[in-house]
Amino acid sequence: xxxxxxxxxxxxxxxxxxxxxxxxxxxxxxxxxxxxxxxxxxxxxxxxxxxxxxxxxxxxxxxxxxxxxxxxxxxxxxxxxxxxxxxxxxxxxxxxxxxxxxxxxxxxxxxxxxxxxxxxxxxxxxxxxxxxxxxxxxxxxxxxxxxxxxxxxxxxxxxxxxxxxxxxxxxxxxxxxxxxxxxxxxxxxxxxxxxxxxxxxxxxxxxxxxxxxxxxxxxxxxxxxxxx
Numbered sequence: 001x002x003x004x005x006x007x008x009x010x011x012x013x014x015x016x017x018x019x020x021x022x023x024x025x026x027x028x029x030x031x032x033x034x035x036x037x038x039x040x041x042x043x044x045x046x047x048x049x050x051x052x053x054x055x056x057x058x059x060x061x062x063x064x065x066x067x068x069x070x071x072x073x074x075x076x077x078x079x080x081x082x083x084x085x086x087x088x089x090x091x092x093x094x095x096x097x098x099x100x101x102x103x104x105x106x107x108x109x110x111x112x113x114x115x116x117x118x119x120x121x122x123x124x125x126x127x128x129x130x131x132x133x134x135x136x137x138x139x140x141x142x143x144x145x146x147x148x149x150x151x152x153x154x155x156x157x158x159x160x161x162x163x164x165x166x167x168x169x170x171x172x173x174x175x176x177x178x179x180x181x182x183x184x185x186x187x188x189x190x191x192x193x194x195x196x197x198x199x200x201x202x203x204x205x206x207x208x209x210x211x212x213x214x215x216x217x218x219x220x221x222x223x224x225x226x227x228x
Contacts, residue, residue: 044120052124052187056131063135070139080150084158087143087150091165094136094143098172101129101136105176123183126176130184133172140169 044052070090077083108125111117117125144165147155155162175181 044123048118048120048124049187052120052127055124055128056187059128059131059135063132063138066135067139067142070142074142074146080154081158083146084150084154084160087147087165088158088160090139090143091160091168094139094172095168098133098136098168101133102171102176104129105180123187126180127184127187130175130180133175137169137172140165140172144169 070086073086074083077086105126108117108122108129112119112122144162147160147162147165150160175184
């Protein structure tokens with residue numbers, strides 16, 4: 001790992017140590033992640049709601065660290081061939097991660113139907129999984145943009161397929177369907193999974209993120225707000 005990457009990751013980890021306690025404290029002071037929760041949250045115990053909020057926050061911080069590391073690797077790549085190699089590696093990692101998250105959602109749904117997991121824990125795990133999916137969506141969008149600026153022959157040599165990256169982005173953007181997105185919003189508000197670098201004013205304000213986003217992320221943000 002080069003010096004630039006080490007510095008970037010160190011800064012992000014410092015942010016994590018500050019952001020997570022602040023988010024947790026905000027939840028504790030307000031009594032819940034949001035006052036206007038969607039139907040079904042009445043079955044969640046306060047401790048489960050708190051744990052879910054912290055879990056989402058941790059997923060967002062980890063996602064930011066991963067995104068920044070990818071950005072540094074692209075910035076440090078001196079040739080098109082090296083950039084294509086970074087994109088190819090990122091795609092493989094993201095595809096494998098997304099498959100695991102999709103399997104996790106399926107397992108959670110089966111456990112819920114079988115009564116093997118409490119409603120509170122189910123909803124908290126779904127919210128955390130959704131936050132992780134949003135990271136993959138953003139990384140895929142960045143990889144797609146990077147790949148679009150590289151020569152076709154270089155992409156082919158590295159096995160990079162822009163259409164496959166776009167399909168991965170769309171899969172992650174579906175967030176497991178409208179029901180999953182609705183559950184995630186009920187736990188952490190409309191900005192669940194948003195990058196820590198974006199405007200997070202709505203998180204912990206007592207409104208639980210019910211305001212519309214203004215961070216300019218475009219399609220992916222609108223998808224989460226209108227799903228369900």
